Amino acid sequence: GAVVSQHPSRVICKSGTSVKIECRSLDFQATTMFWYRQFPKQSLMLMATSNEGSKATYEQGVEKDKFLINHASLTLSTLTVTSAHPEDSSFYICSAGDGNFLNTEAFFGQGTRLTVV
Amino acid sequence: QKEVEQDPGPLSVPEGAIVSLNCTYSNSAFQYFMWYRQYSRKGPELLMYTYSSGNKEDGRFTAQVDKSSKYISLFIRDSQPSDSATYLCAMQTAAGNKLTFGGGTRVLVKP
Numbered sequence: 001g002a003v004v005s006q007h008p009s010r011v012i013c014k015s016g017t018s019v020k021i022e023c024r025s026l027d028f029q030a031t032t033m034f035w036y037r038q039f040p041k042q043s044l045m046l047m048a049t050s051n052e053g054s055k056a057t058y059e060q061g062v063e064k065d066k067f068l069i070n071h072a073s074l075t076l077s078t079l080t081v082t083s084a085h086p087e088d089s090s091f092y093i094c095s096a097g098d099g100n101f102l103n104t105e106a107f108f109g110q111g112t113r114l115t116v117v
Numbered sequence: 118q119k120e121v122e123q124d125p126g127p128l129s130v131p132e133g134a135i136v137s138l139n140c141t142y143s144n145s146a147f148q149y150f151m152w153y154r155q156y157s158r159k160g161p162e163l164l165m166y167t168y169s170s171g172n173k174e175d176g177r178f179t180a181q182v183d184k185s186s187k188y189i190s191l192f193i194r195d196s197q198p199s200d201s202a203t204y205l206c207a208m209q210t211a212a213g214n215k216l217t218f219g220g221g222t223r224v225l226v227k228p
Binding site: 006032041042043044045046049091097110111 | 159161163205215
């Protein structure tokens with residue numbers, strides 16, 4: 001199946017700093033990427049949907065100025081957590097699809113565990 | 118009330134037993150139903166998906182959808198310790214491309 005690579009897999013940062021997470025589709029063109037957040041023992045909560053070349057669509061309650069999403073190419077989307085605080089510590093996961101798909105054909109990255117100290 | 122409800126478990130079974138998982142939902146517009154497996158600290162992996170009502174079988178896995186009851190199930194036959202993971206159901210309407218996830222059920226298969 002298609003491969004979606006997410007980097008880094010784990011990051012620890014100081015409170016107040018910014019962290020960038022990358023999501024790459026390795027063998028297909030991802031016109032749409034999704035960013036999720038998952039707290040321990042909880043399900044995935046969709047944060048935003050990004051389409052290549054356009055602004056991301058954020059879910060209700062997600063601060064777009066805090067979670068900056070860039071999808072500048074068909075193989076790369078980035079999520080930047082700005083001015084991170086301990087409450088931003090979570091597991092962040094991306095998924096990618098070719099845009100003409102159902103989510104049955106979207107593939108997930110391996111996730112990034114962010115710890116803000 | 119959440120759109121998709123799933124018992125969090127944990128569900129503990131002996132090796133070789135049948136694992137039975139299910140989700141209920143409230144949005145009648147859901148048309149596509151998926152099951153994902155997620156190992157600890159990893160991204161979800163798609164196991165199966167079904168469209169509308171009916172059954173689908175793939176190896177040791179059987180997915181069932183009953184739209185009249187708004188109820189979906191996943192059965193794992195001949196369970197193995199390697200099946201120990203969290204299983205997430207997810208759903209999608211025909212119009213949108215957004216997935217709505219259940220909370221996940223943690224499964225433990227004991228040797």
